[in-house]
Amino acid sequence: MAVLEIRKAGEKVLKEQALPVENIDRIIKKLLSDMADTMYEYDGVGLAAPQVGVSLRIIVVDNGDGLIELINPVIVDSQGTETATEGCLSIPGIFGEVERYSTVTVEGLNRNGKKIQVTGSELLGRALQHEIDHLNGILFIDRAKSITTPR
Ligand code: CO
Numbered sequence: 001m002a003v004l005e006i007r008k009a010g011e012k013v014l015k016e017q018a019l020p021v022e023n024i025d026r027i028i029k030k031l032l033s034d035m036a037d038t039m040y041e042y043d044g045v046g047l048a049a050p051q052v053g054v055s056l057r058i059i060v061v062d063n064g065d066g067l068i069e070l071i072n073p074v075i076v077d078s079q080g081t082e083t084a085t086e087g088c089l090s091i092p093g094i095f096g097e098v099e100r101y102s103t104v105t106v107e108g109l110n111r112n113g114k115k116i117q118v119t120g121s122e123l124l125g126r127a128l129q130h131e132i133d134h135l136n137g138i139l140f141i142d143r144a145k146s147i148t149t150p151r
Contacts, residue, residue, distance in 0.1 A: 002034040003041045004052040009091045009139060011053075018048075018055045018135040021071045024113050028058070032069050032111055035060045044089045046127040048134030051090050059131035063124040070118065073108035073132055075101075077119075086130060086140045096144030100129045 007013055021028055031054060039047040039060055046061040061068045080102030087095045103121040106128050110116050120128050130140055141147060 001037050004034050004038045006038065006042065006051055006089050007053050009088075009141070013050050013053050013055055014090060014134070014139065015137040016050065016055050017137055018050055018057045020057050021109075024071060024109065024111060028056075028071070029111050031056075032058065032060065032071075036062075036067055036069070039089075042089050045123060046131040047089065048131045050134050050137075057135045059128075059135070061124065061127045061131060063120070063122075063127060065124070068118055069111055070106065070108035070116070071110070073106045073128070073135075075104050075129070075132060076107045076117070077105035079103040083145065084126060086126065086144070088130070088140055091139065091141060094141065094147060094149055096140055096147045098126075098130075098140050098143050099145065100126050104128055106132070 035047050049056045049058040057072045059070050078101035082102045083097050083099045085095050086098045104125050105119040107117050
């Protein structure tokens, strides 16, 4: 178990285009496990590798239905749009209203290199889109229609 340091908005790694994973080796598998540990430690719904300082296309998501690990995730289908409130572990204390697809299907590799598809709506669909955005250097505040800073 290893909880990693979460990088905060303003750090360069969060604005970079992350690189695809070419070989799922022990280091990548350890990173996946450490990312999940970190997400659970901070009560996040998802985490992307750039948020722990690694500019690679890896995300983990858990909306309460179990851990999903995705390497090189790509949105291959989408339906509808809806707006809801989002936050981000890299931007503590800030929330915003963000329009996303209502439902997305994401294709990627699991830790065994097997191609998998995940379809999600509501919290899961939103988290998948939010985390994939991180891989392209996009933060939710870049998309938000309005920002709130509760006190
Ligand atoms: Co985030």
